[in-house]
Amino acid sequence: MSVLEEAKRVAAEFEYSQEDLKKGVKAFISQMHEGLQKKGTSMSQIPTYVTAVPNGTEKGLYLAVDLGGTNFRVCSIQLHGNTTFSLTQSKVAIPRELMVAKTSHELFSFLAKQIENFLRTHHNDHFEAHIKRRKTMSLGESFRNEEIFQLGFTFSFPVNQIGINKGTLARWTKGFDIDDAIGQDVCQLLQKEINALNLPVKVAALVNDTVGTLMARSYTSPGRTGTLVGAIFGTGTNGAYVEKLEKVTKLKSMAESADYDKSTGNMIVNTEWGSFDNQMSVLPNTSYDEALDQATPNPGIQMFEKRVSGMFLGEILRNAILALVQNPKCQLFKDDSSSTNDLQSTTSIAEDSALYKPWGIDTSFLSIVAADSSPGLKVTRQELNKEFGVDAASTEDAEAVQLLANAIGKRSARLSAVALGAVVISTGNHVSRGGGDEDVVDIGVDGSLVEYYPGFEDYVREAFREMSEIGVQGEKRIRIGIAKDGSGVGAALIALVAADMVND
Ligand code: BGC
Secondary structure, three states: OOHHHHHHHHHHOOOOOHHHHHHHHHHHHHHHHHHHHOOOOOOOOEEOOOOOOOOOOOEEEEEEEEEOOOEEEEEEEEEEOOOOEEEEEEEEEOOHHHHOOOOHHHHHHHHHHHHHHHHHHHOHHHHHHHHHHHHHOOOOOOOOHHHOEEEEEEEOOOEEEEEOOEEEEOOOOOOOOOHHHOOOEHHHHHHHHHHHOOOOEEEEEEEOHHHHHHHHHHHHOOOOOOEEEEEEEOOOEEEEEEEEHHHOOHHHHOOOOOOOOOOOOEEEEEOOHHHOOOOOOOOOOOHHHHHHHHOOOOOOOOOOHHHHOHHHHHHHHHHHHHHHHHOOOOOOOEEOOOOOOOOOOEEOEOOOOHHHOOOOOOHHHHHHHHHOOOHHHHHHHHHHHHHHOEOOOOHHHHHHHHHHHHHHHHHHHHHHHHHHHHHHHHOOOOOOOOOOHHHOEEEEEEOHHHHHOOOHHHHHHHHHHHOOOOHHHHHHHEEEEEOOOHHHHHHHHHHHHHHHHOOO
């Protein structure tokens, strides 16, 4: 068989049909409901105690930090109250050793230090004034609230939220693994390190990045319609949405039930859909997915995320490419012209190639390959050479890689549509409300995959049209907008609500 035929055979293993899509949506809705009723389910459906989305009139200066999967961002946000804001931010890559540190102190003291650096750089007047005042104050005197920065903490991992600025870490995801943090209140862990540095900062709100995205999109989105879902398709994936309070029945049995405003009749729920169908009842599975799962610190967990998000797609592709390279019948990256008297062809991959290293392929490679329309796929061939030491890849080799990358990217987007479509349907938003502004179903998204993977939204929309409940008409009503820097602005918005609520 030719290289291309072999690649097509592997690519076909990633096909996710209309039938699969329908089964996926049905199971997703059922697991959403289950998660609203009881604790300990596959999809956690965590109540956030945030009960309303903003309308764009909110004002003030707030701090926000965002611990995502790859970077740590510190920002200050001035909300102007007219749906606009100004944002100042700094970003550092989280050192790998801190992701798997021995103690949470190592990670959280690093975070507090970044906050200090940010304040010194961007808000030095305020910072110095605070230090001076602290020195002249008598012991026991406390600071006035307005002197303290209210900080929204975006912490993008599964947390059992107990209140607006309290929540215990349920488990790590995205390659993080620090044992002693599990079960601890992450706000307290951060506040402790902030206090150790004497910073004028109070951790006022704990926010998942999806909730931040939902809030930010709602603040900035045009028209009167509030946003229904905030979703991240980046290093990890997850979504938060506006649910009817009465449907979150497990709230009643949650002993630690927090104080929150019940008057809106709504509650924003953090689905933690990365763990949808950990039991693998409907999720697609290939040997390449299985190899990936085994290489993670949490096999059997986050099974949806491991098929969808940026951290994992490169590794799935690597597994698929390696399967072809190691198949003696397949000529991918093999150079048979070099040996004349020998039928054995040699591979043109450098021995120390990243192709042989776990996690050696970054998802950005998928985006580059998927976007390549250069003659003879020159760009892909150059990338293969530069990044993976594949010397003299043929056009056919590049086409094979592109086939695989597209298949993996498309499956990811169609699975993403399952999650978004299921939320739209289960909340009744697939039913038209008679046209006009009211009819728009607004979805805020963020993350490297939606932003950079070519055609991601088109694939999602195509899948929406294939869902009988949504269909061609319903798909048109769905508006998807990038909420750039959403988690920072969103955290600020929640810190604002929280500061009004808890003035302690
Ligand atoms: C985490 C979520 C987060 C998502 C996107 C997942 O791994 O469990 O809490 O929202 O990544 O960052």
